[in-house]
Amino acid sequence: MKTVLITGASSGYGRETALHFHSQGWNVVASMRTPRAGVLPESDRLHVVELDVTEPDTITAAFEAAGAVDVIVNNAGIPSIGVFEGTPMARVREVFETNTFGVMAVTQAVLPQFRERGSGVIVNVTSSVVLGHMPLTAVYKASKMAIEGFTASLALELAPFGVRAKTVEPGACLTTNFAANAADGGPLDELVPAPYAPWAKRAMNDFTAQDLFTKESDVAETVWRTVHDTTGQLRFPAGPDALHLAQAR
Template sequence: MPKTVLITGCSSGFGEACVKRFAQAGWNVVATMRRPEVDPGLASLPGVMVIRLDVQDDSSIEDAVRSAIAKFGTLDVVVNNAGFGLFGIFEATSREKICEQFDVNLFGVMNVVRATLPHFRQKRSGLFINVSSGAGVFGLPMISLYNASKFALEGFSESLSYELAALGIGVKIIEPGGVLDTRFTSRSGTELSQISTPSEYANFVTATGKIFDGLRHARGAATSEGVAEVIFTAATDGKEQLRYVATDDIRPLIAKRRESSEEEYMAFMRERMSPNLKSIP
């Protein structure tokens, strides 16, 4: 019998690429998205069911899980991929936007986990794969709220892995860096355009923009398909490994965070991430 995976956030990017990768391997795939009417053609793939699931809407989650089990008989893997990133100065970001950031990136994952755990617990097997970020490992300027949501997701996922191991249920974390062929950057830009930043931050924002431009140029050949391949590997390798770094661009930063002293790490990051305000007229 083919295995079944439920994936959130499948209208583009990592989610869309994951659906194609799992379907190619003969899995049954429950491709979920907030607006199924914008399905990029996934419903035409063999073994793929496209259905509405909004991680901020408990009833849509419950309906999707129930429909998936009714159609395919079981769920084996859940990929929590849905998410977005706020970009901008913390002081200028509204409480409503902060709550939305956590609702989607953290509480949304918890909502999906809570809805699917009874099924996994009943059959004493299953795997959650939570898509985090390099921003769940190291901090960067202008994304403090995205950082906070992903740091929290990492802590939740690690702690949950200990709770569920005794039940035969696994938890894994995927850590991608910047991938240019997704809608993530365009949405972050849209969110930033809606923020009114105090004038005192103007030079800082301009200088930090140059840092992020440099990071974008350094991303190389990272693609959604490459991240999807790492997610598929995590789903099928049978290992108890918790974290998977999904793109090469963030490996030096992660190595510094995890393999050096606090002093060495902070010196390394301040040299690269502190904006040069003197260069701004």
């Protein structure tokens, strides 16, 4: 029985991906920064562990609890929507600590077992913001573009050992906690300097008025397909809006 470890599995894409792999007969290690009862169904093939990607001790403990794994899905992330001029550098560093350095830390922790075994798949969940020019996402996009570059190079390093690294690029999903927290829990107008306000409002209205959006299931199914892909494809858009952006690009 194969085992997948998924970070950020308490909600959204991570939770849906955990459920999808479990439904396919896999052993699932669902990691969360703050484990909560009732988030996922009880099963002898589904194990919840604590893992904060910014805390090295919890990464080590999670892998000790998980044992051998076949796939890592680096899904944990934090949002950031706002004008860069109004974004404190402390917030920029916080976003990179989770979205960039956290992914690298979890990946580095699993590499020895993958390399020694001669197999394994690393799926890094980024975002469709890497596929187009989107306003109000400068910091978030930078953190995800870094992982796109990281994964592309990593894939070449790991290929001689039979280990694969890929990215999944989800589109915009309005039904996740991630989306609800995108403005740090506060109205966007509190995060945008006054001179930018009219433009920012128009940009947000244009975004919410778009015709295509992604569902959590789109991402879970794409992660599943990515894990099983053997064509050498590196990047996998997930959701109709992400696919549209990728085709336009």
